[in-house]
Amino acid sequence: MYLKSALALLLATVLLLGLPELQAVEKQQAAKPNIVIILCDDLGYGDLACYGHPVIKTPHLDQLASEGMRLTDCYASAPVCSPSRAGLLTGRTPNRLGVYDWIPEGHPMHLKRDEVTVAQLLQQAGYDTAHVGKWHCNGMFNSKEQPQPGDHGFRHWFSTQNNALPTHENPNNFVRNGKPLGEIEGFSCQIVADEGIRWLSDWREKEKPFFLHVCFHEPHERVASPPALVETYLDKSLYEDQAQYFANVANMDRAVGKLLIKLDELKVADNTLVFFTSDNGPETLNRYGKGSRRSWGSPGVLRGMKLHIYEGGIRVPGIVRWPGKIKAGQEIATPVCSVDLLPTFCEIAGVAVPDQRPLDGASLLPLFAGNKIERTTPLFWNYYRAYSTPRVAMREGDWKVVAHWSGPEGIIPLGGNVNSVSQEIIKNAKLTKFELYNLKDDISEQHNLAWQEQKRLDTLKKKLVQKYAAVQKEGPVWDTSEYDQSRKKTMIKKTSK
Structure with a gap:
């Protein structure tokens, strides 16, 4: 009887001592x-x-x-x-x-x-x-x-x-x-x-x-x-x-x-x-x-x-x-x-x-x-299948640089998505021609200032090329062999109809 009472008292003491800490945690969460x-x-x-x-x-x-x-x-x-x-x-x-x-x-x-x-x-x-x-x-x-x-x-x-x-x-x-x-x-x-x-x-x-x-x-x-x-x-x-x-x-x-x-x-x-x-x-x-x-x-x-x-x-x-x-x-x-x-x-x-x-x-x-x-x-974007001719962009402050690439501008083979062909391009394409826009003055991107702002373009281009290379290197390659094969079969069926 005494042992049970002692245990109960000990438990109550532990709970009582822990209550402020518990309340502090709950207050912090709230x-x-x-x-x-x-x-x-x-x-x-x-x-x-x-x-x-x-x-x-x-x-x-x-x-x-x-x-x-x-x-x-x-x-x-x-x-x-x-x-x-x-x-x-x-x-x-x-x-x-x-x-x-x-x-x-x-x-x-x-x-x-x-x-x-x-x-x-x-x-x-x-x-x-x-x-x-x-x-x-x-x-x-x-x-x-x-x-x-x-x-x-x-x-x-x-x-x-x-x-x-x-x-x-x-x-x-x-x-x-x-x-x-x-x-x-x-x-x-x-x-x-x-x-x-x-x-x-x-x-x-x-x-x-x-x-x-x-x-x-x-x-x-x-x-x-x-x-x-x-x-x-x-x-x-x-x-x-x-x-x-x-x-x-x-x-x-x-x-x-x-x-x-x-x-x-x-x-x-x-x-x-x-x-x-x-x-x-x-x-x-x-x-x-x-x-x-x-x-x-x-x-x-x-x-x-x-x-x-x-x-x-x-x-x-x-x-x-x-x-x-x-x-x-x-x-x-x-x-x-x-x-x-x-x-x-x-x-x-x-x-x-x-x-x-x-x-x-x-x-x-x-x-x-x-x-x-x-x-x-800087903020950065890259989409290999963009409808715009440029595929890569970066914005720093009011300035945005967009880049064309060495990959194809049209439809990539094997259908319209990530596959063995497109991944080869995604992982290896280089940046080529660049455009430059001041978005504060030209929100509609109608005036390419690449020639007028050559020094600024060179600075931004260097940052963009470095960022693009780092992202390109990090991106994994998916095994799409089964998916590619199923796409081929689907395309053959559609063509034969």
Whole structure:
């Protein structure tokens, strides 16, 4: 009896002594801000009302911009989806990762297991994490053959490999934590927002700060929008397909509104950083052919669109709100990129950035406080299959240098994606002719100043060649032999019909 009492007293003493330390840990966790990334698919620089679209109404995003900071020089890490997403998650330019292009279903290319993501780092810092929406960082989705969202730091995931299928309406290809769900009634952005809301309300570990990565499929083809919303844009459009696109962006804005309202209802908005952006520029009309003719996105005043190394392919909307930390109503022209998010969030969460591999981003916390971003390397882009003739670009301050290369300018053999032929070119092509633009004076990149600014060009060219060589060397080579063979068989079948 005495022994039991003594043990009970000892246990109570240990618990009592440990309580202040436990309370200190809980207080520290509560002080860390929540983080929400909202990523659109193919949303153009000029597609939002607050970025100058004359027709599309986006009241929720307009309000978000008025409550925070609107970034006029915000960039994706690539002009196409899979590389852009991989760059955002890792803080590394995508060619370092070997994610050279969009990833077809069944392709061996993927975000490797040993790459460190922002979700993993935030988990280490005590965050609960969730991914909802488009994943597109592997070809073998929901398979043990390649890492899935859960392997890259997301405790909860509700995802698709690529696009919502067969369209945004009633998609049938969502998977929740490894379980296929079949057809879900509704429109994709609303379905994704509802999953995020349910996770916030019911499924997250509420004693922890949270990181929610929301990846809408909108406005990527195949576009489908609520009929009542389409109706409101018919008299403001040239065609019904254009009205469908306008309504698609507006529907996405409504989904953003639902998420923001839920943050208010849960009384966490004041301690939550929200970052809204797009994975690349707007889609080129009719590139997908029959059945996909609703790509009426706008790059605004920018040159080029999705798949271009010019600004229209990589400069995207960027809005960030962080109450009490970011002054409301700001418009900032400092260049920022999605590769900056990992070092930013690591600094916010108090976790060290990974140092075993080069990072290409920089923390944005100085910018949020009205100071200069401390970059150790200029912003950089490389896309081997760009629709623009230049394939490589770098921006430092107001100046952007773009480079042509020794590889082919046309279609690479064996189909339109990463294969044995394209990888040989990716790993060995040299930079040749260069163009130079002052983006402060010439946002539309109409005046190549390479001849007038020869000294500046030489300086920037040297930096670009060095960066390109380092990235080119680091990028892995995928064994695509099986995929190449299947592509050949498919092409032969199509030709024989």
